[in-house]
Amino acid sequence: MTAVKEQDVSDAKILFEVRDIGKSFGVTRALDGVSVEFKPGELLAMVGANGAGKSTLIKIICGYHAEYEGQILVEGKEVQFHTPKAAYDNGIATVHQIINEGVVPSMTVYENLTLAKLLNPGLPLFYKKEALRIEAREVAATMGLEIDLDTPVDQLPQSERQMIAIARALAIKPRLLILDEPTSSLSDKESERLFAMLDRLKQLGVSILYVSHRLHEIGRIADRVIVIRDGKLAKTLQRPFQVKDMVTAMVGEIPKHSFLADRERGIDDTNTQVELRDVVVAEGAPPVNLKVRKGEILGLTGLIGAGKTELAQVLFGITQAMSGEIRMAGKVIHPRNMSEAIRAGIFYVPEDRAENAVVPLFNIRQNMTLPFLRVFDRLGIMDVNSEIKRCREMIGAMGIKCEGPEAEMDSLSGGNQQKVVVARWLLEKYNLVILDEPFQGVDIRSRHDIGEYLRTSIGDKSAIIIATDLDELIEVADRIVVMNNGAIIGEQEYEDIDRDKLLQLVAQEKEIQEREESAV
Amino acid sequence: MSSSTVPEVPTGSVDQARRRPNSERFKRFAIRYGFLIVMATLFLFFGWWNPVFWRPANLFSILLGATVYGILALGVTFPLVIDGLDLSIGSVAALSVMISAYVMVVLDASGTVAILVCLMLGAGIGAINGFLIVRVKIPDLLATLGMMFLVQGVQLIPSGGRSIGRGAVLAGGVVAPGRFRDYFLFLGQGRLFGIVPTAVAIMLIVAILVFVILSLTRWGRVFYAIGSNSQAARLVGAKVNTYRMMAYILSGTIAALGGIVLAARVGRGDVSSGGTLLLDAIGSALIGFAVLGVRRPNPFGTIVGAIFISMLLNGLSMMNMPYYVQDFVKGVVLVAALAFTFGLSKTKG
Known part of the structure; x- marks a missing residue:
């Protein structure tokens, strides 16, 4: 079966092709001479570090950049993609990384799913809502979406918005579907659903361009992998893929990072920095007990909805615990709001930097110093020079690639933007810093930079890194704690990390519930 | 495969690369200084048409004309910065x-009392606005x-809908006992050191x-951070x-x-004094977006907009x-200024 399919793929006529695509922004050469063929029914994965030029290539193919060098060919004929509509009319649908650009938050699920229909000039002025609703239900069913169709999208979690954005793209029946980091906010189960759907699309002959940082995932689902590095096509890989090959092509040889050695150091086994005793996060949630040692980076994992973020929000004073005790270096604290948490030295880097962290109007310096403006306040007036000085230090320490402290945020790649919003909380001494999904849509290099800086600067303080992706945690954490259904159900020290066992803990949600139910 | 096209593509791209920075630089210059250049050109043109325009007395009267709504515009810059808007400023000034x-x-009270009462009322109304919006x-x-x-309704209540001037006859047939104090009037009509109008100095x-x-x-x-991403600020x-x-x-x-300055200028409590204050003020603040092409509310732009x-x-x-063409012209300027700034910078990415 698979053999036959592969035969089909290689023989099939090439539908889309880009040749010698190049693009410059000012003096920066973002893309240089990239040629790619898209075959019907093939899932082509594109990987590369942040800032390598992946997004630029996507934006050219989907008509966002009016000016580019090189050619785009559809069925062998050259076409000009100067507007998104031109790409759209040629059957190219794109789901961008920023989910909220793909959905209309104020509209309901069914309105979102049928938006393309609503904009269709053929639709009568007074259309039948019921007909659209039926259609929306069909789309939802094919996607395996189990959502109330009348829920406004802004009340849904990111993962479901993501599925809706993809469903919307499919509504135009694309011949080439571009997915930019589609699984970055999906749980494993939701990802599986997405993969199953992509399989179905492949059978229908749709070409798929799939961009992701999750290399294991790509290794499983891709038919072919292209690696972009510094604006050039660095390598094309064929099945079977080795993750090591992809990484090597992406970032060159990774220097053997010193994490392993450092892990031995640092941690003070006898001293607890933060302790949670029977903390109940919300009505009906199980009590949580957790100790974080001085000098420790604790990895907290679990599926979306396992209660990781909720726990962080209690620590940061966004919400209040129902009961229980939080101790910081032995003293009981109960942050009633964020200011109190910050005063207690608890800092929080929220997930989804575009929505929760980046101030787009501000440059790097202004973004970085935002939580600690008081430090730079001289009799009411901001001391911009010392801001710049401090910001320069952080740019150097974390390896932020930018023109300088005064560069705009949108001139940075995603990974470097992430470094800025992490750096803002490392400006001042913390007792506990919590990073919530800090590696979402962040390339390996940036991930290393962030992890390494955290490790070298942690001293006798503590950090919690929340991530759904186990591999990210295994890279940086001293200990990994698994949450499931609001409870902590397991933990492993770094020395005896067993990936499969952890995965089993993460995924066993259903079984536990079922066992408990049958016990009752 | 791709080597055959190599000789041609680079030359083309080099040409483009050479041309682009220039047009880019020009565009940036146009966005930054375009508005100020238009303003300077108009300044020269009006004076060329009629040299009286350039006389110091006339220049001061231009500044004086901008004071009341200029002050209001500076105030409304705060709500604009946090991505809000305050439409009550015109009627607050009129109430004042x-x-x-x-x-x-x-009441025959002093000018100081009058000023304090007005400012407190203004702050109070602002607080109610804030409460309604935030809570x-x-x-x-x-x-x-x-x-x-x-x-607008409240301002008519104390005087029973009538204007209040010196010697006004009140509801009971009584003649009002007080008058506008001189030092109060100085705020609107006086000149500091005999040259600079006080109102202009206040602005x-x-x-x-x-x-x-x-x-x-x-x-x-923090104000700006809230306006740009309030969730991140929180x-x-x-x-x-x-x-x-x-x-x-x-x-x-x-x-x-702003209302106090207006009252001091007019020297009487005129029921129709609110007039076009609101729109002129908001217009000034919005034109301010275009000055220096910053595309956001800023006090320097606001003041230039008011003077413009x-x-x-x-x-x-x-x-x-x-x-009667005045409102029309104001509207054209506002739309043109906004179209210019936002339209030009939109194509940046």
Whole structure:
């Protein structure tokens, strides 16, 4: 079966092709001479570090950049993609990384799913809502979406918005579907659903361009992998893929990072920095007990909805615990709001930097110093020079690639933007810093930079890194704690990390519930 | 495979690369200084048409013309910065005119009392606006629109709908005992050192204060952060609601100050004094987006915008344009200025 399919793929006529695509922004050469063929029914994965030029290539193919060098060919004929509509009319649908650009938050699920229909000039002025609703239900069913169709999208979690954005793209029946980091906010189960759907699309002959940082995932689902590095096509890989090959092509040889050695150091086994005793996060949630040692980076994992973020929000004073005790270096604290948490030295880097962290109007310096403006306040007036000085230090320490402290945020790649919003909380001494999904849509290099800086600067303080992706945690954490259904159900020290066992803990949600139910 | 096309593509791209920075630089220059160049050109043109335009007396009268709505515009810059809007400023200023007249003429109290009462009323109305928006969660446009109507009604109540001037006859047939104090009138009609109109000086002081707060202090930084991404501001521990509340209190207080200057200029409590203040003020602040092409509310732009509107009206009336084209011209300028800034910079990415 698979053999036959592969035969089909290689023989099939090439539908889309880009040749010698190049693009410059000012003096920066973002893309240089990239040629790619898209075959019907093939899932082509594109990987590369942040800032390598992946997004630029996507934006050219989907008509966002009016000016580019090189050619785009559809069925062998050259076409000009100067507007998104031109790409759209040629059957190219794109789901961008920023989910909220793909959905209309104020509209309901069914309105979102049928938006393309609503904009269709053929639709009568007074259309039948019921007909659209039926259609929306069909789309939802094919996607395996189990959502109330009348829920406004802004009340849904990111993962479901993501599925809706993809469903919307499919509504135009694309011949080439571009997915930019589609699984970055999906749980494993939701990802599986997405993969199953992509399989179905492949059978229908749709070409798929799939961009992701999750290399294991790509290794499983891709038919072919292209690696972009510094604006050039660095390598094309064929099945079977080795993750090591992809990484090597992406970032060159990774220097053997010193994490392993450092892990031995640092941690003070006898001293607890933060302790949670029977903390109940919300009505009906199980009590949580957790100790974080001085000098420790604790990895907290679990599926979306396992209660990781909720726990962080209690620590940061966004919400209040129902009961229980939080101790910081032995003293009981109960942050009633964020200011109190910050005063207690608890800092929080929220997930989804575009929505929760980046101030787009501000440059790097202004973004970085935002939580600690008081430090730079001289009799009411901001001391911009010392801001710049401090910001320069952080740019150097974390390896932020930018023109300088005064560069705009949108001139940075995603990974470097992430470094800025992490750096803002490392400006001042913390007792506990919590990073919530800090590696979402962040390339390996940036991930290393962030992890390494955290490790070298942690001293006798503590950090919690929340991530759904186990591999990210295994890279940086001293200990990994698994949450499931609001409870902590397991933990492993770094020395005896067993990936499969952890995965089993993460995924066993259903079984536990079922066992408990049958016990009752 | 791709080597055959290599010789051609680079030459083309080099040409483009050479051309692009120049046009890019020109565009950036146009966005930054385009508005100021248009303003300077008009300044020269009006003077060339009629040299009286350039006389110091006329230049001062241009500045004087901009003072009241200029002050209001500076105040409304705060709500604009936090991505809100305050539509009640015009009626707050009008209320301030009536109340200062009432306090001095009818109650025969001092000018200082009148000023304090007005400022407190302005702050109070701003606080109510803030409460409605932050706590009751009414959208800013609707809350302040409602407040605008409410205040318009309130200003008529003390005097029973009549204007208040010296020797006004009150409801019971009694002649009002007080009058506008001289030092109060000085705020609107006097000149510092015999040269600079006091009202202009007040406007400049307010402008400097607003500039210092918004551009140099950490509070200003937080105001702007809230306007750009309030969720991010909240998550760095900023007390977002307090700041939003403050923005409306400042806007209301400064609007009341504008009303005081207006009352001092006119010297009587005129029921129709609100007039076009609201639209002129918001127009000035919006034109301010285009000055230096920053695309966001800023005090320097606001003050330039206010002076620009006043200069335009002054120049046009010197060219004997009928008064009824004034609003039309103001609208054209506003739309053109916004189209220019936002339209040009849109294509940046």
